[in-house]
Amino acid sequence: MTTNAQAAICRGHEQPFTIEQVELADLAPDELLVRVVACGICHTDLAVRDEQLPVPLPVVLGHEGAGIVEAIGSAVTAAKPGDRVVMSFNSCGDCPSCAIDAPTYCYNFFPHNWSGKRADGSPTMTLAGEPMNANFFGQSSFATHAIAHQRNVVKVPDSAADIPLERLAPIGCGLMxxxxxxxxxxxxxxxxxxxxxxxxxxxxxxxxxxxxxxxxxxxxxxxxxxxxxxxxxxxxxxxxxxxxxxxxxxxxxxxxxxxxxxxxxxxxxxxxxxxxxxxxxxxxxxxxxxxxxxxxxxxxxxxxxxxxxxxxxxxGDSDVGPFLCELIEHHLAGRFPYEKLIRTFPFEQINEAIAASESGEVVKPVLVIGKE
Ligand SMILES: NC(=O)c1ccc[n+]([C@@H]2O[C@H](COP(=O)([O-])OP(=O)(O)OC[C@H]3O[C@@H](n4cnc5c(N)ncnc54)[C@H](O)[C@@H]3O)[C@@H](O)[C@H]2O)c1
Ligand SMILES: [Zn+2]
Ligand SMILES: [Zn+2]
Missing domain, CATH: 3.40.50.720 (NAD(P)-binding Rossmann-like Domain)
Structure with a gap:
């Protein structure tokens, strides 16, 4: 079943992001539907907006998402509906780098993260019936809902049950x-x-x-x-x-x-x-x-x-699940107090959040998109 969502559309440097109604595709067997609670804003989102990276525009960006799983495909084992998850980058699972748990150097990084579609070329999102570029870092989390994948979703460990998702969201990119x-x-x-x-x-x-x-x-x-x-x-x-x-x-x-x-x-x-x-x-x-x-x-x-x-x-040569959990443990023990970098903004203030990042006023803006 397709899912209606609100997503921030990026059309390039000249125009502000606008939040619009989109539709997410049916889940493939290895995909999860995540209701996004929060998403960090990273310099890499802005590098795409400014066309310094080869991601096609217009596009739904956002690659530091955290949320709650709403549905899973038949082959998903990483999380189940109701689980709190953080999302990171995606990888193929089937190349020489993935074979040695070095997925950041996946031979197929581009089609799985930056092509605007799934690696098989199918769209994960439509806007007014037309395909919209999405699946950015296997998520596109500047949206109320995201389609994520078995390989880029990490279930939040029980030890971090008291840490809000708006704090956990940015752990999957710049901090990692x-x-x-x-x-x-x-x-x-x-x-x-x-x-x-x-x-x-x-x-x-x-x-x-x-x-x-x-x-x-x-x-x-x-x-x-x-x-x-x-x-x-x-x-x-x-x-x-x-x-x-x-x-x-x-x-x-x-x-x-x-x-x-x-x-x-x-x-x-x-x-x-x-x-x-x-x-x-x-x-x-x-x-x-x-x-x-x-x-x-x-x-x-x-x-x-x-x-x-x-x-x-x-x-950071992350192997995703184990390393993110290691960082969460460092955070819980007070050795990785990255909350001092964060300022939260409501989703509607995405352009203000970006401006605060670009002026240097805020190190890590985090958009609060939904309730936990
Ligand atoms: N390789 C990766 O996997 C990866 C992952 C995440 C981010 N990035 C990239 O890493 C970079 C840093 O990301 P960020 O989120 O920390 O960005 P940021 O903009 O918050 O940090 C960059 C810092 O560099 C400082 N700076 C500018 N000119 C300088 C100079 N001449 N000397 C010293 N400092 C100077 C800025 O004041 C700023 O504090 C970005 O280019 C981002 O796209 C890469
Ligand atoms: Zn790979
Ligand atoms: Zn990033």
């Missing part, structure tokens, strides 16, 4: 990426220095995770002093404004170089400067969305001679 980059991709070692460039959701998640890993010192770099103050509150031992010779100050603090640098800005010059701060065996992790034509330059002998690594990172 920053924390996973430190704990899983780079496997940051205790006692080694790390610098994080960009103290937004991803950067601050990395800083909280660096504290969990025991890195020292933990250096935050941003152009926004408010965000630097927040980074210090949440685990950074030092904070430097990028406008004020941050690389020079880091060299003074750590003359032997850094074990890890982590870039969330996607700015070439920032990444190249950060790479230049690495100690032997140092790792430079990169996650920021950048100009698709951008090329990076590194000195070859420094690269090879010091055994340095440049690492592209997607989704």
């Amino acid at each position: 990426t920053g924390a996973g980059a430190v704990l899983r991709s780079m496997e940051v070692r205790a006692g080694l220095p790390i610098a994080v460039f960009g103290a937004g959701t991803v950067g601050i998640a990395a800083i909280m995770a660096a504290k969990i890993a025991g890195a020292n010192p933990i250096i935050a770099v941003d152009v926004n002093d408010g965000r630097l103050a927040l980074a210090k509150e949440l685990g950074a031992t030092h904070a430097f404004n990028a406008k004020d010779d941050a690389p020079g100050k880091i060299r003074e603090l750590c003359p032997q170089g850094l074990g890890y640098v982590f870039d969330t800005t996607g700015i070439n010059s920032v990444i190249e400067d950060a790479w230049g701060l690495l100690a032997p065996k140092g790792i430079c992790g990169i996650v920021g969305a950048s100009d698709p034509s951008a090329m990076l330059k590194f000195n070859e002998s420094q690269f090879m001679g010091g055994g340095r690594t440049v690492m592209g990172i997607l989704g």
